[in-house]
């Protein structure tokens with residue numbers, strides 16, 4: 287198993303940022319950003335924030351307490367459009383259809399899709415680029431974890447790198463809802479009618495940092511093109527197992543008002559729910575995307591680079 291190319295030797299502050307403080311959270315993924323409030327981001331700070339995100343994959347900012355308007359404005363720092371979720375609860379009634387409400391009680395009968403390793407909304411042709419998630423109420427232990435999709439690829443043996451570089455994967459929202467018993471029964475027909483599905487390479491070239499990232503999760507992934515369902519399931523499991531490598535993960539323990547900003551193409555995430563008993567889990571999320579950015583791969587060049595010693 288090879289260590290990722292961008293392995294960091296210690297948690298010393300990253301001096302390449304001048305607008306705020308950046309401290310790596312693990313050798314591979316994640317950084318804490320301090321001395322910055324997201325409601326007051328200058329142009330220079332926004333540029334550095336994006337640079338920090340493409341380098342670290344996920345940024346943690348404590349004590350932000352943003353209003354829905356401020357959360358929305360923070361989302362626009364990372365892309366020209368904000369997602370309006372297909373089936374999730376939103377703040378549309380309060381005038382914020384782009385703010386997704388992630389609310390969960392132990393008594394909820396519906397299974398949620400947070401406790402699986404996944405990228406968000408990959409069944410879209412132009413999936414989210416960046417998510418900005420703020421905690422309102424988080425029970426003790428209901429942490430969120432991220433894993434590096436770039437390290438997940440880099441830690442594969444070369445033969446499997448070439449295999450995954452050659453694959454295309456179909457992602458489908460209705461399939462995801464059925465597979466994980468997620469959507470309420472009365473919404474399933476709507477999801478099927480919506481027909482939200484997309485085909486993406488199993489490995490993508492990240493549009494902002496050029497790293498190759500494994501783009502297969504246990505969310506919307508339906509099947510591998512050209513493979514039987516049985517063969518495809520083996521390959522999908524191989525990919526998901528990469529996300530589970532502890533050395534390429536980071537785990538964040540929320541406090542109310544904290545924010546996590548993540549690169550949705552360069553990371554996968556997992557919401558640890560555990561036993562909430564009678565406690566409530568409540569977070570709010572906006573996500574930026576661009577009609578000009580689709581997951582893509584320079585396939586033959588990437589395969590040649592792996593094959594060339």
Ligand SMILES: [Fe+2]
Nearest residue numbers: 400405406555
């Ligand atoms: Fe998610």
